[in-house]
Each structure stands twice: as structure tokens, then as C-alpha cells.
Amino acid sequence: MKNILLILFLYLNLYSSEFSKTLFEGNCLACHNIKTELSAPSVIEFKSAYMDLFPKKTDFIDFMSMWVYEPDEHTAFMPDAIRRYGLMPELGYDLEMLRDIAEYIYDTDFSNQ
Numbered sequence: 001m002k003n004i005l006l007i008l009f010l011y012l013n014l015y016s017s018e019f020s021k022t023l024f025e026g027n028c029l030a031c032h033n034i035k036t037e038l039s040a041p042s043v044i045e046f047k048s049a050y051m052d053l054f055p056k057k058t059d060f061i062d063f064m065s066m067w068v069y070e071p072d073e074h075t076a077f078m079p080d081a082i083r084r085y086g087l088m089p090e091l092g093y094d095l096e097m098l099r100d101i102a103e104y105i106y107d108t109d110f111s112n113q
């Protein structure tokens, strides 16, 4: 019984991080490239700006998901990017999904991708 629970737990964990990866790739990479700055700052660039400000995982997730939920030039941490590309549009996703994506971004090392 213990083993079954352990396997189920590992499976759910794996499943949820794979799912967040799919959400991230499907919804953020349309505009953001991992390493290259095209029509928006790269993922590595915005992650590192947020990491400097919010090294604690819970803060990082709170601030990134709230900002993406409702992009606002007054609360943006990368004002230069707004001057260059215009404000990021509101995507209309629910906050829980954006929190999963922010957690995935926090946990993932993009430098070797």
C-alpha cells in the first residue's frame, strides 16, 4: 500500500510539472523566446530580473503571476522593455494557471536549453 501511494505521488508530481511545462511553452513562448530577444524580453532575461527582486520562491510566484494576470506599466519591473515593445497584453488566463507557470519558470534552469 505504501509503495502504491509513493508511486502515485511520484506520478502526480511528474505529471503536474510536465503539464506546467506544456502550459508555459504553449502560452508564453508565442512572444518570449528562451534566450533571444525578439518582440519581447527573453525568458532568461525576465526570470533573472525577477530572481534579483524576489529570490524567495513564494514571492517570485506571487509577483510574477499577479503581474502577468494584469499587466500594468506602473507595477512593471522592466520598464525599459515596455518602452521598447509596448505593454504586454492581458492574456485572460486564470491566476492558478499563471501560478503553475511561474513555479515552472522558477524551478527550471533555462541556461542549458
Ligand code: HEC
Pocket (backbone or CB within 6 Å): 024, 027, 028, 029, 030, 031, 032, 039, 040, 041, 046, 064, 067, 068, 071, 075, 076, 077, 078, 079, 081, 082, 085, 086, 087, 088, 089, 091, 101, 102
Ligand atoms: C502576446 C505576446 C506575449 C505573450 C503571449 C506573453 N508575453 Fe510576457 N511580455 C510581452 C512583452 C511585449 C513584454 C515586455 C513589455 C512589458 O514588460 O510589458 C512582456 C513582459 C513580460 C514580463 C516582465 C514584466 C515586468 O515586470 O516588466 C514577464 C514576467 C512576462 N512577460 C511573463 C510572461 C509569461 C509568464 C507569459 C505566459 C503565461 C507571457 N509573458 C506571455 C509579451 C507577451
